[in-house]
Amino acid sequence: MSRIVNVALGQLGPVQRSDTRERVVARLCEMMREAHALGAHLIVYPELALTTFFPRWYLEDEAEIDSFFEREMPNAATQPLFELSRQLGVGFYLGYAELAEEGGTRVRYNSSILVDRGGRIVGKYRKVHLPGHAEHEPWRRFQHLEKRYFTPGQRFGVTQAFGGTIGMAICNDRRWAETYRVMALQGAEMVLIGYNTPVHNAPAPQHDDLSLFHNQLSLQAGAYQNGCWVAGVAKGGLEEGVDSIGGSLLVAPSGEVVTRCLSKDDEVAIARCDLDFCAVYKRSTFNFDLHRRPEAYGLIVARKGETLAADGTPWRD
Known part of the structure; x- marks a missing residue:
């Protein structure tokens, strides 16, 4: 009997600095309702979905920086999303900035969680491959200070959920072959990836016209070479004056794109994913053993x- 997961891409349009958590969560809930109406079991949201992409600014005030981070999950602002998940029976992947306490020390991560169809957190991931820089670089039109605001995560793991083996990654992780391979070696059948990617690449502007191509290339290669489904979901559009790509898509273990979003706005796209289809590749071309x-x-x-x-x-x- 096939193991089917109906996966929705919950792409977000811009989130401005003035947008409250409550306003963003209301948008996420609306997309979850739409996904449920389309028969989704799981909806995938972007990286840092709850706020604007704050690493584009050089900030020095610690309280101001902390205002973009979540100290617990769920919290008062995100509780409606968890309650709706339980009510509708739709799980979700959500990216956010996490402020953790470790051994009496405050540590900041770029994190994502996996929530099952009962509204329970069943997995957490912390971004390993942090792009950008750590200090202010005034020559840039906007900053990309992930190395300033986040501590790198330590590992790629997998979670047993939705009837299969699910892995998580975030944004820049999608460009690195080892991201997918380490999870595939643990049996990953589906990898969920949220991202925020500006159209303009300040250190390499010759890449600007290739942003969407490179995004799709990375996701397709990771899926095919590891025999797994890959869902990549963007926060796109013109956010605080910075244009970011959309291009959210879902890729089959064959490397074929099975659905995609067409805009840079809030948009839901859905596809039927048969986890058993992974075996066609894991037991043949990419039989690792x-x-x-x-x-x-x-x-x-x-x-x-x-x-x-x-x-x-x-x-x-």
Whole structure:
């Protein structure tokens, strides 16, 4: 018997700095209702969905920075989304800025959660590949200060949910082959990815006209080479004067795009995903146990002084 998950892409249009959490959550709820009417079991929302993309500004006031972060989830502002999830039986992926307490120290993460059809949090992920820079660079039209505001996450994991094995990633993670491979080695059948991607790439403006192409290329390659479904969902449009791509889409294990959003506004698109279809690739072309040769790969130098084992995990002597 096939394992079917009807997945909705819950693309957001711009979220301005003046927009309250409550206003954004109301938009998310409206999209969840639309997704439910279309038969969705799961709706995927973007990265940092609850606020404007604040890393575009250089901020020094700690209280001002903290105002963009969530100290708990759910909280008063997001509770209606969880209640609606329980009421409708629609799960969701949600990206947000997380302020955590670890050993008495405050730590900021770019995070996402996976919520099941009963409104329960069943998985959390913290963004590993932080792009951008850490200090103010006045030559840019706008900043991209993720390295200033966030601590990198430590691992890619998977969650048993929606009848299968689900992985999560965020934005820049989608560009790195190891993101998908490490989760695929844990059996991932579907990877959910929210993103905020500006059209303009300040360090490499020659990439601007390729933004949508590179987005789709990354998602299709990750899906095909790992035999899994991949849902990539944007927050797009003109937000605080910065134009961001939309291009939300859902890719099958074959690498084929099965549905996409057509605008840069709030939009819902849905597709029927058969998790058993992953086996067509995981048991043939990309049968890792049969065809991979990790003994031939050796150690991969990840950064100066660090190494990864052949399966992408941190090397341990």
